[in-house]
Amino acid sequence: MSILLSRLGLPLLILGCGALAWQEWRFAQATRDEPTRISCAALGRDGPGAHRHFEITDAIVCTHALATRDRNGRWASVFAPVVPIDSPDGAAILAFRAQHAESPGAKPGPPRDVRVLARLAQAESPTEVDRVAATTTLDAYVLASSSSLLSSERAALKRDLPGVDLDRCVVIEVGRAPPAWWKIVILGGIAALGALRVLVWAVGGLARRWTSARTPDRP
Secondary structure: OHHHHHHHHHHHHHHHHHHHHHHHHHHHHHOOOOOEEHHHHHHHHHHHOOOEEEEEEEEEEEEOOOOOOOOOEEEEEEEEEEEOOHHHHHHHHHHHHOOOOOOOOOOOOOOOOEEEEEEOOOOHHHHHHHHOOOOOOOOEEEOOOHHHHOHHHHHHHHOOOOOEOOOOEEEEEEOOOOOOOHHHHHHHHHHHHHHHHHHHHHHHHHEEEEEEEEHOOOO
């Protein structure tokens, strides 16, 4: 069993590190480009196209956010629906905020039609969610697809934010720090060394089989 786990663990390590290195490299490439200016409505309607770095205008970040927690109870990832200002959801949220201007803790209900979902990278408390929600222009990066979300995140979103359809949402990331090149190098190096080890193991196995096949059996 331990041998099987070790043989399965190495390929998983290679795939995991390789995937993370690839994501970080793609993100690093995106940070080099000037952001493409686009309205929240256009992004949700037309999608991101070939661009990944955006300056999203006319956006309302909903304070009805979902926070998943780690084992220590701290916020691990925070997601907030983003709706256009001129949408029915946007109008309802603005009206609610105006009505409850003297009650900072009051939050409107979840939006019903969500086409853009934001992962708030630096949010670790409701106060930071409110800070992001105070602006209508977002500097954001588009994730490759909603499939890059963890299965636990997807399950929590479907349960607690029913207005979010992950199959049609554009998932963006707000407040993410620039990528560290050392992280890309280390992850890529681990994946490369692991792949080399697998290659050596495979070639050695084939060589042993070839040698044993050519060696005649002794009486």
